[in-house]
Amino acid sequence: MSSSPELSDPEKGVEPVKAESKSDRRHSFTGRKSSVAASIVAADLLDERYATTQRGLKSRHAQMIALGGTIGTGLFVGSGSVLAKGGPAFILAAYCINTVLVYCVVTALIEVATYLPIHGGTMSYYGYRYVSRSTGFALGYLYWYALGILVPYEITAAGLVINYWPNDVHIAVWMTIMSVVIIALNYMPVKYYGETEFWFAGTKVILMIGLLLLSFILFWGGGPSRDRLGFRYWRDPGAANPYIKTGDAGYTISFFSTLVSSVFPFTFAPELLVVTGGEMESPRRNLPVAGKRYFYRLIIFYIFGVLAIGVTCPSNDSRLTDGGAGAGSSAFVVAIADAGISTLPSIVNAVILISAWSSGNSFLYISSRALYSLAVQGSAPRIFKTCNKWGVPWVAVTASSLFCGLTYLNVASSGATVFNWLVNLTNTAGMTSWVVCMIVYLRFRKAMGAQGVERPYRSWVQPYGAYIAMVAFTLLCLINGFTVFFPGRFSASNFLTAYIGIPIFLGLYFGHRLVFWKDKWAWDPEEVDLQTGLQEIINAERPAKKRKGLGKICLIVE
Numbered sequence: 001m002s003s004s005p006e007l008s009d010p011e012k013g014v015e016p017v018k019a020e021s022k023s024d025r026r027h028s029f030t031g032r033k034s035s036v037a038a039s040i041v042a043a044d045l046l047d048e049r050y051a052t053t054q055r056g057l058k059s060r061h062a063q064m065i066a067l068g069g070t071i072g073t074g075l076f077v078g079s080g081s082v083l084a085k086g087g088p089a090f091i092l093a094a095y096c097i098n099t100v101l102v103y104c105v106v107t108a109l110i111e112v113a114t115y116l117p118i119h120g121g122t123m124s125y126y127g128y129r130y131v132s133r134s135t136g137f138a139l140g141y142l143y144w145y146a147l148g149i150l151v152p153y154e155i156t157a158a159g160l161v162i163n164y165w166p167n168d169v170h171i172a173v174w175m176t177i178m179s180v181v182i183i184a185l186n187y188m189p190v191k192y193y194g195e196t197e198f199w200f201a202g203t204k205v206i207l208m209i210g211l212l213l214l215s216f217i218l219f220w221g222g223g224p225s226r227d228r229l230g231f232r233y234w235r236d237p238g239a240a241n242p243y244i245k246t247g248d249a250g251y252t253i254s255f256f257s258t259l260v261s262s263v264f265p266f267t268f269a270p271e272l273l274v275v276t277g278g279e280m281e282s283p284r285r286n287l288p289v290a291g292k293r294y295f296y297r298l299i300i301f302y303i304f305g306v307l308a309i310g311v312t313c314p315s316n317d318s319r320l321t322d323g324g325a326g327a328g329s330s331a332f333v334v335a336i337a338d339a340g341i342s343t344l345p346s347i348v349n350a351v352i353l354i355s356a357w358s359s360g361n362s363f364l365y366i367s368s369r370a371l372y373s374l375a376v377q378g379s380a381p382r383i384f385k386t387c388n389k390w391g392v393p394w395v396a397v398t399a400s401s402l403f404c405g406l407t408y409l410n411v412a413s414s415g416a417t418v419f420n421w422l423v424n425l426t427n428t429a430g431m432t433s434w435v436v437c438m439i440v441y442l443r444f445r446k447a448m449g450a451q452g453v454e455r456p457y458r459s460w461v462q463p464y465g466a467y468i469a470m471v472a473f474t475l476l477c478l479i480n481g482f483t484v485f486f487p488g489r490f491s492a493s494n495f496l497t498a499y500i501g502i503p504i505f506l507g508l509y510f511g512h513r514l515v516f517w518k519d520k521w522a523w524d525p526e527e528v529d530l531q532t533g534l535q536e537i538i539n540a541e542r543p544a545k546k547r548k549g550l551g552k553i554c555l556i557v558e
Contacts, residue, residue, distance in 0.1 A: 057280040061194030062290055065276055065362075068201025071208055071301050072359050073157055074265025076352050079306055080313075080331040084320040086258030088310025089239035093255070094262035095306045099298045101472050104465030105434050106270045108441040110291030114284055114457040115448075117277035118533045120376035120385065122369060123437050128377040129529065130444045131522050137379040138509035139436050143370035146429035146501075147268060147363045148403035154360035155179055155407045161353040165346070172411050179404040182361050186368060186397045189390040190279045193365055200358035207351040208301050211332050214344075215308035223339040229312060237316040244486055253483065260480055265302070267430025270294075271437075272362060275369045279391070284537065288457040309335065364400055371396040379512075421497055428480050428501035431473040436505075438470035443522060450525035477502060 057065075083091050112126050124143055128136020159174040185196055221228030242250025243257055273290055277283045312335035313320070319334050330352070336344045372393040375385035384396045445463060448455055459465070481498025484490050513519070 055279055055281050055283075057190060057194040057276055059281065059286050059289075061191075061198055062273075062276055062280050062286045063293075064198045064201040065194065065272060068197055068204055068358060071201070071204040071355065072265060072269075073154070073352060073356050075208075075302065075305055076332065076348070076355060077157075077330045078265060079309060080320040080329050080334070082258055082261045083306070083309055083313065083315050083331055084317070085241065085243055085261065086254050087238060087240040087315045088234055088307075090241070090255050090258045091262065091306050092303070092310055094259040095302050097259060098262050098266055099295070099302055101469050102266045102270065102298065103295045104461055104469040105437065106273070106291055106294045107459035107461055108466045108469070109270050109274050109437060110287055111455060111457055111459060111462060112441055112444050113274040113277045114287045115444075115455060116530075116533060117274075117280065117283035117287060117537060119278045120369070120373040121278040122275055122373040123271060123433070123440060124370060125373045125377050126444065127436065127440045128379070130447060131440055133377075133379070133516055133519055134509050134512040135436065135440070135522075136377050137374070137512040138505055139433065139440075140370055140374040140377070140379055141508050142429055142433060142501075142505050143271070144367055144374065144400070146426040146433075147367035147370060148400050149406065149426055150268075150363045151182070151360050151367065151400075151403050152179075152405075152407035152409075154356045154363060155182070155404065156410045158353055158356035158360065159407075159410075161349055161356060164349050172408060175407045175410075178357060178360070179407060182357070182364055183397070183401045183404065185361055186364050186401070187392060187394060189392060193361070196361065197358060200354055200361075203351060203354050204358070207348065208305065211348075212300075212304055212308055215312050215332075215335070218312050218335065218339055223341070225340055227339075231311060233311060233314045237314055241315055244483060244489070253486075256479060257483055260476055263431060263476060264427070268363075268366065268433075271433065272366060275366050278369070284456055291457075291459075308332075313338070364397070364404075367403070368393060368397040368400040371400055421493065425497060425501055425504070427498065428477050429505075431477045431480070432501060432505050434473045435470055435477065438466045438473075441466050443525075443528075447523075447525040447528035447530060451528070451530055453530050 079091065082094070086094065109123065112123070112130075113121060116126075118125075122140070122143065124136045124140030126136075127139045155175055155178050158178050159171045162174050163171060185193060217223065219229050240251055241254055243254035244250060245253060273287065273294075277287050280286055309331035313331040317334055320329055320331060322329070330348065333345045333348050336348070371380060371384050374380035375382055375396070384399065385393060386395045387393050442463060445455075447453075481495060484494045484498065
């Protein structure tokens with residue numbers, strides 16, 4: 001068994017050491033038990049014909065990207081329709097359950113990413129390295145197509161938000177402008193992406209804190225009408241709503257449907273942390289910090305957020321389901337309008353616009369890095385791991401940007417139907433990803449134990465959290481579209497869009513297995529490569545800098 005490398009305290013930083021050469025890395029790798037897994041990693045990761053991404057994301061970028069990733073259009077707007085379906089008690093319970101499950105996912109992902117946050121390190125890469133080539137292949141293409149489709153989805157949402165304000169400009173013009181800006185930002189050095197997301201996230205945080213404070217004031221009767229709301233809407237129209245059927249059966253259906261619908265705002269935010277680890281300064285110090293604080297952010301912004309809309313907005317308000325574009329269907333805006341505050345809806349709408357734009361920017365970033373990671377692991381043409389002098393994988397960015405063309409399907413009503421089908425394909429992608437990620441984590445943990453290597457970050461909820469999350473999201477995947485099976489509600493399109501993501505993933509996996517049928521189903525724990533690229537990670541660590549001036553202010557929100 002290999003011995004544990006000497007690691008420094010991540011809070012104190014690591015002294016710079018001599019950079020490891022390609023021959024040194026090959027020697028440290030091939031000195032262990034020879035394996036197929038070893039030769040594959042050596043061949044792909046150590047190919048020096050291509051430049052790599054650069055570590056341009058600072059600690060404040062990483063923290064605010066993680067913080068902003070928990071606040072999106074799903075919370076601002078999508079929560080309104082979920083409130084209308086389940087009522088304030090069910091949406092609160094659903095968000096509490098999903099917060100615990102997602103925290104289990106986040107801590108597992110951070111454990112994996114903290115050990116080896118290499119350039120091109122995504123969960124698909126770790127699946128390829130710690131489980132099998134087929135796992136990395138299937139998970140990587142799931143990320144690429146799901147995140148790629150979500151880019152035009154967010155651009156379309158932003159265009160509809162703009163139409164909240166009266167204007168004569170065709171929506172296609174706004175779509176074009178936003179697409180160009182998002183693509184341009186992703187062609188720039190990653191530090192500009194980090195800086196942009198830093199300010200976008202800051203804006204969303206300020207608005208969310210303001211909305212929570214406003215909800216607290218309205219709860220106690222501090223609005224213009226001095227009407228104390230309290231838990232009025234928990235009594236009338238009620239704490240929970242039946243769905244499809246009446247009685248206990250209706251409430252049971254409503255709860256599980258609300259639980260499934262509440263997963264969407266959480267999806268792919270944990271993976272964003274993993275992807276940024278490959279382009280982050282001192283990732284072994286910054287990734288665990290971001291992961292540890294993630295749970296508190298989910299509680300503050302998600303659980304308190306849905307509690308706020310549950311006490312300030314009645315779940316039977318028709319505006320939640322037919323309020324029109326942008327902020328019109330936001331439960332926060334409905335509550336503000338009912339309180340008689342006339343100026344805030346436009347402000348909220350502006351921040352929703354920023355949120356949609358920010359999400360599109362992040363989704364294109366992750367989608368391009370997913371394709372770059374596939375090329376690094378040898379599962380996509382090598383040209384996609386070509387980087388320019390700024391460390392931007394510009395070929396992968398170009399390929400992923402082509403998804404933006406799907407935006408124009410929404411210009412025509414018939415095209416919009418097709419586009420909605422494509423977006424619905426991603427509904428199960430997030431949960432499928434998390435199930436596979438838990439398998440990757442458990443195999444990683446087993447390999448570390450078998451080879452006697454110390455994990456630089458350990459979470460108190462693991463490994464039990466991984467098992468809980470894996471079982472829970474497997475069940476949620478299976479019941480994702482269960483409402484279509486009730487009499488009179490079945491449609492082929494709804495059934496396919498609810499479940500087609502699962503056979504797509506399985507088709508990618510088993511299709512790859514047919515081609516590489518000689519591969520093992522999973523690498524043996526003793527032969528998993530835990531060394532290649534490790535020295536570069538240790539070299540990348542730097543001591544934490546003392547905060548001064550604005551840095552201390554940033555520490556408050558971090």
